[in-house]
Amino acid sequence: MIRKIFPHYVLFLLLLCACGNSTPASLPVDQILENCLERMQAVSSFHFRIERSGTPAFIDVNHTLAFRRAEGDFQSPDRTHATVRVIGPGIVAEVEIISVAENQWETNLLSGEWQALPPNWGFNPASLFDQEIGIQSILESDLRELQLRGYEELDELPGQLFYALEGKLEGEGLYRLSYGMIGPETMDLSLYVAPDTFELYRLNIIHHRPEAEEDTLWQIDFWDFDRPLNIVPPNMSEDSNS
Numbered sequence: 001m002i003r004k005i006f007p008h009y010v011l012f013l014l015l016l017c018a019c020g021n022s023t024p025a026s027l028p029v030d031q032i033l034e035n036c037l038e039r040m041q042a043v044s045s046f047h048f049r050i051e052r053s054g055t056p057a058f059i060d061v062n063h064t065l066a067f068r069r070a071e072g073d074f075q076s077p078d079r080t081h082a083t084v085r086v087i088g089p090g091i092v093a094e095v096e097i098i099s100v101a102e103n104q105w106e107t108n109l110l111s112g113e114w115q116a117l118p119p120n121w122g123f124n125p126a127s128l129f130d131q132e133i134g135i136q137s138i139l140e141s142d143l144r145e146l147q148l149r150g151y152e153e154l155d156e157l158p159g160q161l162f163y164a165l166e167g168k169l170e171g172e173g174l175y176r177l178s179y180g181m182i183g184p185e186t187m188d189l190s191l192y193v194a195p196d197t198f199e200l201y202r203l204n205i206i207h208h209r210p211e212a213e214e215d216t217l218w219q220i221d222f223w224d225f226d227r228p229l230n231i232v233p234p235n236m237s238e239d240s241n242s
Helices: 002-020 029-042 135-142 172-177
Strands: 045-054 066-075 079-088 091-100 103-107 114-116 143-154 157-169 187-193 200-207 216-223
Touching: 029 135, 029 143, 029 157, 029 187, 029 200, 066 091, 135 143, 135 157, 135 172, 143 187, 157 200
Parallel strands: none
Antiparallel strands: 045 066, 045 216, 066 079, 079 091, 091 103, 103 114, 143 157, 157 187, 187 200, 200 216
């Protein structure tokens, strides 16, 4: 009895795996990008993580604090709450950042209290996702030689295939947007786009600095799309305002 059932069981498993890992529909690469940009325009919120590896990228003009990672939430059109990890001489520290429109606050490295930052102080994670000047606009205007590399999985989402796109990204716009951390040279870029929703799940940027011994890899991940969020300014004490 077992011998008779076993082949049918194996066939069932094969069909189940095939259905769960079906190849995405074949579309022109320009259509995939256009659909992805339209989804980025429509999304109301998402969770994100920005990781930097390789050659340090500094967030201050004195090159004392290097950006390591940022993780948080973005609420359309202009609100972000993130934790940013920085590396300095003998320290690894994390600060919280909240931005609402053009206003930005961060926690003090030493006291942990919230403090307001001056306008245009520096790197603001919200600017990367701004619908007018952020990543969406940069992908629309500065992306060159885009092609479909294939259909690939992400380690974090086994069994799910994505459109894997690759191309060249002109770095001037991203250089201004990131306050000099990324660019201005032309960089290699790859995108991982979900075939059913056209949501962008991962953006990789490889920055080849001519003077650096190694490349800088920027990996930006997105998930939890359209989750209800309410990002508000911090509740600052009277002491932190003095």
